[in-house]
Amino acid sequence: MTRRLRATRRRFLSHSAAAAAAGLFAVPLIGRASGKALRIATLAPQGSSWHKAFEKTARDLKERTAGALTMKIYAGGTMGDEGAMVRKMRHGQLDGAALTSVGLGEINKQLLALQLPLLFKDNKQLDHVRTAMSDTFEKLLNDGGFKLGAWGDVGFIYLFANTPVKVPDDIKSTKMWVWDTDPVSKAVMDVAGVNAVPLGVPDVLPSLQTGLIDAFTNSPYGAIALQWYTKARYVTNLKLSVGIGGSVLTQKAWDGLEAAHQQALTDITKENYGKLLERIRGDNGRAIKTLKEKGIEVIEPTDFVKWASVAVQARDKLVKDGTLDGDLVAKVLEHLKAAP
Secondary structure (H helix, E strand, C coil): CCHHHHHHHHHHHHHHHHHHHHHHHHHHHHHHHCCEEEEEEECCCCCCHHHHHHHHHHHHHHHHCCCCEEEEEECCCCCCCHHHHHHHHHCCCCCEEEEEHHHHHHHCHHHHHHHCCCCCCCHHHHHHHHHHCHHHHHHHHHHCCEEEEEEEEEEEEEEEECCCCCCHHHHHHCCEEEECCCHHHHHHHHHCCCCCEEECHHHHHHHHHHCCCCEEEECHHHHHHCCHHHHCCEEEEEEEEEEEEEEEEEHHHHHCCCHHHHHHHHHHHHHHHHHHHHHHHHHHHHHHHHHHHCCCEEECCCCHHHHHHHHHHHHHHHHHCCCCCHHHHHHHHHHHHCCC
16 A cells, blocks of 8 residues: 555545544434423513522423423513413414413413402412312313413402502592403403403503503502502502412423423422412512502502402303303302311
């Protein structure tokens, strides 16, 4: 073999070895690049306790699956209001979302039963009924093509305004907001004779700033996290309803996961949402004090008979017009009687 031929052969072998090594190391890189990413949306503002819990879930999931399954969180309503999120999930543009009861109601309106006005007095009653009927509500989601990850809370809902609201008739003098896709709030306002302004959640703060509305309902922590409280002078000390919620995945997204990844997601979600539930309840308790410190006056309601009458009439209206199933509402009330 000539010197030139031997040199050519060495270069060929060297290049071939390099190519083989490159091919060898490329295999894991391709595997990592093909990892699955779940697209999850929420109205929760960036930096809120809800958002922090979702981000932690994403980090834990990535670590537990060695990067094979990740989450991309779209927070602060960047994917639109909850109705838009549900539509995008159904069209395959999102894999899941963390929704309030209004968003869950977009999947199946019967899930709004837990949001009926003046239904629960405290968290113990809510926990008892929701636990007792969890299988029923999960099936409603499954029938709609979704799988529940975990239940969550927004917190008890209060009324904020720029004029004192002691009785339901006082709301008539406000420019009250009502969530445009929430039939429960609409029924309450209709029974109370209030001509409320229907808007999506992302439109509330701009509308408060322009004066289109001057009253709204939210949990204390929600009002602070969304900065709505900056446009209110009073809050009525009455738990009008409870804002529940839950994380969901489309059944298609769930079925597309490996069994080990399904288990990892289930375990992580259960752990983080359990802690989130406790944190949100603590946040709402502290938020009441914060609101007082920021100058918002707490108004004590009067004429509880009138408030209760509006609540019962709204419930009957929702059953009569077919929004809620009467038998389901009756089961909720039956479980409520057995609550501690």
